[in-house]
Amino acid sequence: DxxxxxxxxxxxxxxxxxxxxxxxxxxxxxxxxxxxxxxxxxxxxxxxxxxxxxxxxxxxxxxxxxxxxxxxxxxxxxxxxxxxxxxxxxxxxxxxxxxxxxEGGAIDYGIINFRDMTAQIAEDIAQGHIADNMTFICDIPEDCLIKGHESLLTNALFNLIYNAAQYSGGTRISLLWKGENDGMHRFEFADNGCGVDDEHLDRLFDLFYRVDTGRARKNGGAGLGLPLVHRIITAMGGDITVENAPGGGLRFTFTLPAA
The missing domain is CATH 1.10.287.130 (Signal transduction histidine kinase, dimerisation/phosphotransfer (DHp) domain)
Structure with a gap:
C-alpha cells in the first residue's frame, strides 16, 4: 500500500x-x-x-x-x-x-523510632569510647518514626560518627532533626572540625576515595565509610549531600522516609 x-x-x-x-x-x-x-x-x-x-x-x-x-x-x-x-x-x-x-539487593524495611535508635547509639558511643575527644549532641523529636532497615541505618550513622571522630579534628558532633516535608524527614549531621577543601567534596562518596591518603592509611581508613553511608541512605529512598559548614567542619544533610 x-x-x-x-x-x-x-x-x-x-x-x-x-x-x-x-x-x-x-x-x-x-x-x-x-x-x-x-x-x-x-x-x-x-x-x-x-x-x-x-x-x-x-x-x-x-x-x-x-x-x-x-x-x-x-x-x-x-x-x-x-x-x-x-x-x-x-x-x-x-x-x-x-x-x-x-546491585540493588533487597532490603527488609520496618518502622523505626529514630529517637530511640539514636539514643542507643549515643550510649554505645560513650561505652565504646568511639569519640571520647568529642561531645555528641543529639536532638530528635519523640514521634520521629521512619521507614527503613535499623541495622543498616545504625551502620551508616556510626560511619558518620567514626569519620568525624577520626578525621575532623573537632570537639563536637551533632545530629539534628530539621523537619518533615512531602513524607520525608530531614536530618543534619555535622562536626565543628576543619572540613575539607572544596575540590574533595564531590568525591567524598566515591568508593576508596581518601582526602588524605597517608593519614587515612595510618588510621586504618579504606575509603569505604562515606560511600557506604551514601548507598544505605539512597537504598532506603532518601538522599544525602555534604558541604563545608560556614563555621567550620563538614555538614551532611540527609532525608529518610517517614513511617
Whole structure:
C-alpha cells in the first residue's frame, strides 16, 4: 500500500545513519567506562585486602620463626595480628555490603523510632569510647518514626560518627532533626572540625576515595565509610549531600522516609 510506504531522501537516510552511529558509539563508550570502573574497584578491593593480610602474615611469621621470643613481645605481636584480623573482617563486610546495595539487593524495611535508635547509639558511643575527644549532641523529636532497615541505618550513622571522630579534628558532633516535608524527614549531621577543601567534596562518596591518603592509611581508613553511608541512605529512598559548614567542619544533610 503506497500510503504505508516510508520514503526517505538521501539526506534523511544520512541523518538517521549518523544518529544510529552516535548511539552505537555512546553505548560502546558507556560499556567501556563500566568495565573500567569495575576493574578499578576490583583492583582497589584487592589492594585494601592485601594490606591487613600482609601485616598479619608478617607478625605471625616473626612469632613462629623465633622460639625464644619474650612472652611480652610475642603477646604484643599477636595482639597486633588480631587487630588487623578484625580490620580485615570489617573490610570484607563493608565491601560485601557496598556491592550488595550497589546491585540493588533487597532490603527488609520496618518502622523505626529514630529517637530511640539514636539514643542507643549515643550510649554505645560513650561505652565504646568511639569519640571520647568529642561531645555528641543529639536532638530528635519523640514521634520521629521512619521507614527503613535499623541495622543498616545504625551502620551508616556510626560511619558518620567514626569519620568525624577520626578525621575532623573537632570537639563536637551533632545530629539534628530539621523537619518533615512531602513524607520525608530531614536530618543534619555535622562536626565543628576543619572540613575539607572544596575540590574533595564531590568525591567524598566515591568508593576508596581518601582526602588524605597517608593519614587515612595510618588510621586504618579504606575509603569505604562515606560511600557506604551514601548507598544505605539512597537504598532506603532518601538522599544525602555534604558541604563545608560556614563555621567550620563538614555538614551532611540527609532525608529518610517517614513511617
Amino acid at each position: 503506497d500510503a504505508d510506504t516510508w520514503e526517505f531522501s538521501d539526506d534523511e537516510l544520512g541523518d538517521v545513519s549518523r544518529k544510529l552511529l552516535t548511539l552505537y558509539r555512546d553505548k560502546i563508550h558507556a560499556e567501556r567506562e563500566k568495565m573500567h570502573h569495575e576493574r578499578q574497584i576490583g583492583m582497589n578491593v584487592s589492594h585494601e585486602l592485601n594490606t591487613p593480610v600482609g601485616i598479619i602474615k608478617g607478625y605471625l611469621d616473626t612469632v613462629l620463626a623465633d622460639d625464644n621470643m619474650p612472652d611480652a613481645l610475642k603477646r604484643k605481636f599477636l595482639v597486633r595480628a588480631q587487630q588487623n584480623t578484625d580490620r580485615l573482617a570489617n573490610l570484607v563486610s563493608d565491601v560485601s555490603m557496598v556491592m550488595r546495595l550497589q
